[in-house]
Every structure is written in C-alpha cells, then in structure tokens.
Amino acid sequence: xxxxxxxxxxxNGVEREGRCEPRKLLxxxxxxxxxxxxTHVGCxxxxxxxxxxxxxxxxxxSCIMLAVQADGAELMTVEGLAxxxxxxxxxxxxxxxxGLQCGFCTPGMLMTSLDLLRTNPTPTDxxxxxxxxxxxxxxxGYQGIVNAVRAAARTPGGSR
Amino acid sequence: MKPPKxxxxxxxxxxxxxxxxxxxxxxxxxxxxxxSLMPLLNFRLSRPAAxxxxxxxPSLAYIREEQGRVSFGAMTRQRAVEFSPVVKAxxxxxxxxxxxxxHLPIRTRGTIGGSIAHxxxxxxxxxxxxxxxxEVVARGPKGERVIEAKDLFQTxxxxxxxxxxxxxxxxxxxxxAGAGYALEEFARRHGDFAIVAIACVVVRDGQRCTRAxxxxxxxxxxxxxxxxxxxxxxxxxLGEAALEAAARRASELVSPDADIHASADxxxxxxxxxxxxxLTRALGVARG
Numbered sequence: 491x492x493x494x495x496x497x498x499x500x501x502n503g504v505e506r507e508g509r510c511e512p513r514k515l516l517x518x519x520x521x522x523x524x525x526x527x528x529t530h531v532g533c534x535x536x537x538x539x540x541x542x543x544x545x546x547x548x549x550x551x552s553c554i555m556l557a558v559q560a561d562g563a564e565l566m567t568v569e570g571l572a573x574x575x576x577x578x579x580x581x582x583x584x585x586x587x588x589g590l591q592c593g594f595c596t597p598g599m600l601m602t603s604l605d606l607l608r609t610n611p612t613p614t615d616x617x618x619x620x621x622x623x624x625x626x627x628x629x630x631g632y633q634g635i636v637n638a639v640r641a642a643a644r645t646p647g648g649s650r
Numbered sequence: 651m652k653p654p655k656x657x658x659x660x661x662x663x664x665x666x667x668x669x670x671x672x673x674x675x676x677x678x679x680x681x682x683x684x685x686s687l688m689p690l691l692n693f694r695l696s697r698p699a700a701x702x703x704x705x706x707x708p709s710l711a712y713i714r715e716e717q718g719r720v721s722f723g724a725m726t727r728q729r730a731v732e733f734s735p736v737v738k739a740x741x742x743x744x745x746x747x748x749x750x751x752x753h754l755p756i757r758t759r760g761t762i763g764g765s766i767a768h769x770x771x772x773x774x775x776x777x778x779x780x781x782x783x784x785e786v787v788a789r790g791p792k793g794e795r796v797i798e799a800k801d802l803f804q805t806x807x808x809x810x811x812x813x814x815x816x817x818x819x820x821x822x823x824x825x826x827a828g829a830g831y832a833l834e835e836f837a838r839r840h841g842d843f844a845i846v847a848i849a850c851v852v853v854r855d856g857q858r859c860t861r862a863x864x865x866x867x868x869x870x871x872x873x874x875x876x877x878x879x880x881x882x883x884x885x886x887x888l889g890e891a892a893l894e895a896a897a898r899r900a901s902e903l904v905s906p907d908a909d910i911h912a913s914a915d916x917x918x919x920x921x922x923x924x925x926x927x928x929l930t931r932a933l934g935v936a937r938g
Contacts, residue, residue, distance in 0.1 A: 495658070511655075512656070512657075512658030512701075513652075513653040513654070513655060513656060513658070513691075515652060515653070515688075515692070518652075534652060534692050535688075535689035535692050535693065536685060536688070536689050536756065539753075539755065542755050545758065545759075548729065548755075548758040549754060549755040549758055550755050550758040550759050551685075551755055551756065551759070553688075553692070554684055554685060554688035554689055554692070554759075555684060555688065555759065556658070556684075556688075556703075558658060558660075559660075559684075559703065559705055602754075602755060605754065605755070606754070609754070620840055621754065623753060623839060623840045623841050624752075624753030624754060624755050624756070624841065
C-alpha cells in the first residue's frame with residue numbers, strides 16, 4: 491500500500507477530512523470516504539459529465555482530478571443544493587419540466603447548469619444547449635433539460 | 651483504484667519541480683490541468699513512476715501584456731483565458747478558439763500550457779499558436795530557452811520539450827487593431843476534438859492583404875501552416891477569386907490521415923471549406 495495522504499476540504503459548507511492514496515480520484519473520495527454518493531461515476535474519463543461538482547465555485551469533473559489536489563478547496567456537490575429540506579430552484583425546475591428520467595446524469599446536469607447560470611444569468615437557448623453539452627443524458631432527449639434551465643434562469647434565486 | 655500507483659509530488663516552485671523531474675530521469679510526468687493526462691492514467695495507458703503536479707505553483711498562472719505580446723503562465727486556466735479582457739482585446743483569435751476547447755467544466759481545470767505541451771494534433775491551441783507564430787518558454791536543468799511554434803510540434807502528442815524541461819510560458823504577439831480573425835471548426839458534437847479546424851488572421855489595407863496566416867488542426871500529426879495559401883492572398887488580395895484559390899490550395903497542402911472519425915479525403919475537403927469560411931468571416935471582422 492502506498493503512503494496515505496490526508497485530504498482536508500470543505501464540502502457543502504462542512505469541514506471534512508479523509509486519508510487516501512494519492513492516486514484516489516476525487517469522485518471516489520467523495521463517494522467512498524465521505525459517503526457523499528450523490529455525485530455519480532459515469533465514464534471515468536471526463537466525457538459524460540455525471541461526476542461534475544463545483545470546485546471553488548466553478549464546475550469541474552471530479553473523475554479526472556485527484557482527491558489530494560482538492561486539499562484545501564471548497565466543494566459543492568448535488569447534496570448542497572437543497573436548503574432546509576427545500577429543493578433548489580434548479581431542482582424544482584428539473585422536476586417541473588421533466589429534466590430527468592433515470593436520474594443518472596442529473597447531479598452533473600444540475601451542477602453544470604448552476605455554473606452556467608452563475609456565469610451567464612440570462613442565457614439564450616443556444617447558450618443553454620452549449621452549456622449542457624458538457625453532460626450526456628440518454629433519457630430525456632435534452633429538451634426537458636433545456637426547458638428546465640430556461641425556467642430556472644427566470645426564477646429568483648435560480649443561480650444562487 | 652483506477653490510476654496505477656505513482657509517487658505524487660506537489661512542488662510549490664518551478665525549481666523544485668525541475669529538481670523532481672531530474673531525480674526521476676524521464677520517468678515522471680508533469681501534471682498540469684490533468685484533463686488529458688488523468689484519462690490516460692485512469693485507462694492505465696500511461697504508467698509514470700511519479701507525477702509532478704504544477705497546480706500548487708501560483709507563480710505559473712498569469713496573463714500579462716508586454717512588449718507587443720501577451721504572455722501566459724503555463725498554468726493559466728483555459729477558463730481564465732476565455733474571460734480575460736486582455737485576451738479579448740489583444741489576441742481575439744485565442745478568445746474565440748477557447749470557446750471550442752472542450753466544455754466549460756473542462757476549461758475550469760485545463761491550462762494553456764498543458765494543452766500545448768500535450769500537442770494533440772486535433773486541439774485548438776496548437777493551431778492558434780502556429781497561426782499567430784507564437785512561442786513558448788521552456789525551463790530545464792540548463793536554464794531557459796525559447797521555442798518557436800514551428801519548432802515545437804514534432805508528431806502526434808510529441809513536442810521538442812526535453813523530458814526534464816517544463817513549459818513555463820506561452821507568448822502570443824498582439825494582433826494589430828483592425829485585423830480580421832476567425833477559428834472555424836467541424837466536430838460531430840460541440841466540445842469534441844476537431845475533425846478539422848482552421849485558425850486564421852488577415853491584415854488588410856483596402857483590398858490588399860498585407861498579412862495572411864492560416865493553420866490547421868486535425869489534418870495530420872502536427873498543426874500545418876498553410877503558407878502557400880497565405881501567399882495567394884498576400885499576392886492577389888482579398889477578392890472572391892483569391893479567397894476561392896486560397897481555399898483550394900489549402901486543401902492541397904494537407905495530407906491528413908484517416909481514422910474512425912473521418913476519411914483522409916473528407917478531411918482534405920473540410921480543409922478547403924473551412925478555410926473559405928474562416929477567411930470570409932475574418933474579412934467581416936477586419937477593418938481597413
């Protein structure tokens with residue numbers, strides 16, 4: 491067993507710590523060491539986007555980053571969206587507009603959409619499509635997701 | 651665990667990083683944004699003895715305008731390039747090209763130096779570096795040296811950087827005000843690697859073209875500078891016939907390979923079509 495490293499980071503506002511091998515991927519660290527299984531493991535090579543999280547406020551793939559690289563960082567995962575049992579406006583919009591079916595891509599879609607809306611609060615449909623093209627969905631045909639993101643953009647707090 | 655075992659080092663200075671590379675004598679890999687290297691590790695296609703992670707070296711991330719050029723620290727994120735007012739004003743071709751580099755979540759981590767050092771022939775940044783006649787600064791055990799774009803790319807995923815050198819800076823000349831520029835790309839889906847892309851800059855003086863620059867991505871082992879097509883424009887101007895002739899010449903200047911994504915003929919065809927489109931759009935941007 492290789493030497494273990496200590497990783498301290500803040501996830502969804504909570505200080506967390508774990509020990510792992512340097513080769514451990516951030517997504518596996520979140521799921522296996524911190525028990526945060528909301529972030530999904532899809533292709534494991536940066537294509538599908540299911541593992542997208544916010545790293546210091548910006549969307550990034552957690553399957554092509556090492557956990558040790560996130561030491562000292564501030565992360566937000568899909569678990570951090572709902573507040574006090576109330577869904578985030580983006581989550582509400584996904585539910586309302588059929589932005590998901592099986593739900594596998596949804597954590598990545600939500601975190602990618604959140605970054606998109608924070609970067610560009612009033613996206614055109616084309617910009618929404620370009621933004622969510624970072625995540626693959628095999629159920630919805632994307633139209634429901636585009637509708638959901640558009641609706642969230644018009645909701646107060648949709649990009650909070 | 652997906653990646654194979656490796657020693658992990660996160661130096662905080664370039665000197666420390668260079669010492670580590672020297673210690674492993676070519677068996678270590680430099681980890682920049684990791685958006686290409688980490689997939690290779692996850693697939694275990696790459697099995698370095700050690701990773702030297704540059705992400706804890708803050709002095710390698712900057713965008714500076716100086717002496718008629720814009721200099722980028724190698725670890726400057728593509729996302730920072732995308733939203734930089736300096737890049738938009740001074741090297742607008744790079745700003746445009748950045749929107750074609752994968753997706754925003756990839757650009758959060760991906761770096762300008764990493765993309766160029768990785769030297770994927772389908773990637774946008776090597777084509778832009780070639781079209782703009784930029785250069786990179788490499789630092790190694792013997793000190794610093796400057797490598798021009800034309801001397802950097804050797805073949806697929808291979809540059810003239812030595813194993814014990816680190817690419818520390820990318821330098822691009824400021825594009826003259828009023829110049830036209832465009833990056834035209836064809837990919838199956840937005841964010842995929844280009845099947846073919848054309849980066850172009852034209853400086854015009856009325857109907858005369860005082861400087862044309864054209865470079866490709868996706869047409870062979872390295873970016874191709876389409877010099878003979880540029881010469882047509884510089885000699886014959888920017889009328890319809892000259893644009894048509896330059897585009898036709900462009901498609902003759904490349905010898906692409908066939909792969910699962912496209913045949914060689916199709917890539918040659920795209921080279922002509924995209925050159926024509928890039929020139930037309932660049933002229934729309936150009937003043938003078």
